[in-house]
Amino acid sequence: MPTESGSCSAARQAKQKRKSHSLSIRRTNSSEQERTGLPRDMLEGQDSKLPSSVRSTLLELFGQIEREFENLYIENLELRREVETLNERLAAEGQAIDGAELSKGQLKTKASHSTSQLSQKLKTTYKASTSKIVSSFKTTTSRAVCQLVKEYIGHRDGIWDVSVARTQPVVLGTASADHTALLWSIETGRSLAKYTGHVGSVNSIKFHPSEQLALTASGDQTAHVWRYAVQLPAPQPAADSSQLCGEDEVECSDKDEPDADADASSDCPTIRAPLTSLKSHQGVVIAADWLVGGKQAVTASWDRTANLYDVETSELVHSLTGHDQELTHCCTHPTQRLVVTSSRDTTFRLWDFRDPSIHSVNVFQGHTDTVTSAVFTVGDNVVSGSDDRTVKVWDLKNMRSPIATIRTDSAINRINVCVGQKIIALPHDNRQVRLFDMSGVRLARLPRSSRQGHRRMVCGSAWSEDHPVCNLFTCGFDRQAIGWNINIPALLQEK
Numbered sequence: 001m002p003t004e005s006g007s008c009s010a011a012r013q014a015k016q017k018r019k020s021h022s023l024s025i026r027r028t029n030s031s032e033q034e035r036t037g038l039p040r041d042m043l044e045g046q047d048s049k050l051p052s053s054v055r056s057t058l059l060e061l062f063g064q065i066e067r068e069f070e071n072l073y074i075e076n077l078e079l080r081r082e083v084e085t086l087n088e089r090l091a092a093e094g095q096a097i098d099g100a101e102l103s104k105g106q107l108k109t110k111a112s113h114s115t116s117q118l119s120q121k122l123k124t125t126y127k128a129s130t131s132k133i134v135s136s137f138k139t140t141t142s143r144a145v146c147q148l149v150k151e152y153i154g155h156r157d158g159i160w161d162v163s164v165a166r167t168q169p170v171v172l173g174t175a176s177a178d179h180t181a182l183l184w185s186i187e188t189g190r191s192l193a194k195y196t197g198h199v200g201s202v203n204s205i206k207f208h209p210s211e212q213l214a215l216t217a218s219g220d221q222t223a224h225v226w227r228y229a230v231q232l233p234a235p236q237p238a239a240d241s242s243q244l245c246g247e248d249e250v251e252c253s254d255k256d257e258p259d260a261d262a263d264a265s266s267d268c269p270t271i272r273a274p275l276t277s278l279k280s281h282q283g284v285v286i287a288a289d290w291l292v293g294g295k296q297a298v299t300a301s302w303d304r305t306a307n308l309y310d311v312e313t314s315e316l317v318h319s320l321t322g323h324d325q326e327l328t329h330c331c332t333h334p335t336q337r338l339v340v341t342s343s344r345d346t347t348f349r350l351w352d353f354r355d356p357s358i359h360s361v362n363v364f365q366g367h368t369d370t371v372t373s374a375v376f377t378v379g380d381n382v383v384s385g386s387d388d389r390t391v392k393v394w395d396l397k398n399m400r401s402p403i404a405t406i407r408t409d410s411a412i413n414r415i416n417v418c419v420g421q422k423i424i425a426l427p428h429d430n431r432q433v434r435l436f437d438m439s440g441v442r443l444a445r446l447p448r449s450s451r452q453g454h455r456r457m458v459c460g461s462a463w464s465e466d467h468p469v470c471n472l473f474t475c476g477f478d479r480q481a482i483g484w485n486i487n488i489p490a491l492l493q494e495k
Contacts (some may be wrong), residue, residue, distance in 0.1 A: 054368060146444055148452045150189045150483040154182055158456075158477035161204040161287075161414065164464040165212075169232045172473060173214060174481050175202040181216050182268075185232055186464075186483060191268045192230040198222070204287040208294045213275070215297055217288040221281050223299045224274035225311055278309045280316045289332045291339070291353075298339050300330035306341045308353070320351055322361060329373040329414060340382055342371035348384055350396065364399055366392050373414040377438070383424055385412035391426060393438055404440040414460040418472075421465070423486075425472055427458035433474050435486070446474070446484060454478050 048055055157178035164186075165171045171192060172184040181195040181202045195202075200219030207214055212230075217223045278288075283303035290297050291308075296317065300306045306320040306327060325344040332339050337353040348371045350362040364374075369388035376382055380396040381403075391412055392402035410430035417424050422438045431454050433446040447453055454476040462473045475481040 145487040146446050147485040147487075148447065148482060149485045150186070152182075152184045152189050152191075152481040152483070153479070154191050155180070155479045157201075158479060159459060159475035159481055160201070161460045162462045162473045162475040162481050163205045163207055164462050164473065165207040166209050167207070167212060169230060170464070171230060171232075172481065172483070173205040173207060174475055175205040175216060176479075177201040179218075181205050181214065183214075183228055183230055184481070188233050190233055192232070193228050193269050193271055195224075195226055195228075195271045197224050197226060197272055197274045200284070203285065204289075206289050208290055209292070210294060213294075215288050215290060217285040217299060219284045221279070221283060221285060221301070223278040223285050223288040223297065223309075225276040225278070225297070226271055226274040228271060230269075276311055276314050278307070278311075278314060280307050280309075280319070281305070283326070286327060287329045287331075289330055289339075291332050291337060292335055298330050298332060300327035300341050302326040304343075306330055306339070306351070308339075318353075318359065320349075320361075322349060322363075323347070328370060331373070331375045333376045334419070338376070340374045340376065342374045342384065344370040346371060346386075346388075348374040348382075350382070350399075362396075362399060364394060366394070366402055369411075372412060375415060375417055377417045378419050378422065381438070383415060383417055383438075385415040385426065387411040391415065391424065391436070393440070404438065406436050406440045406442075408434070413458065416461040416463055418463040418465055423463075425461040425463065425474070427461050427474060427476075429457050431456060431458055431476070433458050433461065444486070446472075452482075454480070454482065 050058070152172065152174065155174065155176040155178050157176055159174050159176045161175040163173045163175075165173065170186065172186050173181060174184065175181050179196070179198050179200060179202060181198075182191050183193040183195075184191055195214070195216065198216065198218040198220050200221075202216050202218050204217045205214055212228055213225055214228060215223060215225055278297065278299060281299065281301040281303050283301050285299050285301050288297055288299040295311060296308060297311050298306055298308050298320075304321070304323050304326060307316055308318040308320065309315065310317055320339070320341065323341065323343040323345055327341055327343050329342045330339060339351040339353065340348055341351065342348040346365070346367050346369060348364050350364070352358075352360045352362075364382075364384065367384065367386040367388050367390065369386050371384055371386050374382055374384040377393075382394045382396060383391060384394065385391045389408050389411060391406040391408070393404040394402050406424075406426070408426065408428065410428040410432065413427045413429065415424060415426055423443065424436045424438070426434045426436065428434070431448060433448075433454070435443045435445070437443055454474065456476055456478040458474055458476040460475050464471060464473065471486040472484045473481055474484070
């Protein structure tokens with residue numbers, strides 16, 4: 001993903017082939033059932049290239065749809081009888097009142113009115129029934145205020161990750177495929193420092209919990225710890241660019257990208273060497289994070305392992321093995337020695353380091369495609385996002401099934417949770433960013449038009465809960481990061 005553009009094309013072709021194959025199977029099974037009238041259990045016994053779990057899930061969903069439409073059909077028959085009875089009564093009443101038969105035109109008008117009522121009721125019933133199956137696709141009726149505050153433009157390639165410092169001064173960090181990481185002034189949008197120590201794509205950036213240290217992961221198979229010292233410039237008045245977050249934003253083309261020649265980072269201080277280089281992986285290091293306390297760090301790699309390091313000595317403490325395919329992300333718990341790793345093997349794993357003598361691991365199997373990220377929230381919850389277009393909320397005390405499932409229309413990249421307000425930000429492949437609560441109810445969609453928003457895939461997001469200006473930051477492959485002011489109290493009140 002961060003190193004080869006050709007892999008994206010190959011992945012899209014593979015997805016299209018799977019989709020085409022799935023549609024052909026559905027049409028074949030449907031036509032076969034209509035032609036021969038075979039019962040469901042015989043159809044289930046037919047040969048299929050789909051995994052049994054996926055096939056059973058599809059059959060269950062088709063069964064639900066069939067039952068819903070059967071109920072609609074029965075109700076349709078009852079409504080037709082009511083319409084006929086109503087027409088007969090109206091005709092009889094017309095004779096009693098007028099003393100003569102109603103004209104054919106009058107009867108036709110009344111019947112047309114009744115048919116219109118029937119049609120409207122059928123539509124309402126259909127929407128209410130099918131919403132139980134695809135409830136996550138429904139749009140919100142409220143219009144939340146989501147204001148674009150600042151754009152951060154200076155990278156020469158896509159931005160994979162964005163993060164907000166947890167110490168003063170509060171700065172924004174971005175990790176880019178142009179082999180650099182940049183630190184930004186949140187208020188002014190100016191770059192404050194550039195890190196150039198990596199020789200590969202910088203895939204993630206995380207700030208130390210108590211010191212002015214940054215941790216970056218790279219395609220050069222290393223993770224670096226480097227120190228920064230920045231001075232914030234005087235804030236400038238923010239332009240009024242408020243816009244309601246609606247569902248009818250004007251789409252824009254990819255050609256409206258930031259000018260690559262507008263390098264805002266050319267005149268900022270450059271940091272060229274790390275304090276510590278963490279080297280043990282045999283593949284791309286896709287993500288890294290600090291353990292609570294900041295004395296240890298964990299890295300996730302395409303070599304199918306995650307490593308736990310002592311930052312001060314650069315020594316490898318543990319190698320976390322078990323994933324069957326490349327890792328995509330790692331995240332640490334803010335207050336406990338817990339680590340969660342996600343992988344292309346459709347699973348994510350919870351690693352427990354609270355007991356020094358026991359290092360347990362739990363495997364979560366709830367997705368059908370690459371798990372792109374999994375992050376901790378308040379309490380004992382984990383939120384996972386996947387290329388299967390779903391986001392799931394899990395209770396660590398009961399990992400057999402998710403407590404909430406969000407279904408979307410596009411693959412999901414690195415998610416982030418606003419811990420204080422319990423709001424999930426979902427960056428999508430289709431350039432959208434949506435906000436949900438922990439129960440799976442959609443709260444808003446960030447504006448995206450010809451004037452504002454991302455113009456290509458949105459890769460990551462980061463919340464800043466206590467910052468007075470910006471609440472949410474997003475980054476994308478259009479080479480820019482964006483700061484948004486989200487009216488969180490209004491969102492929760494409207495919900």
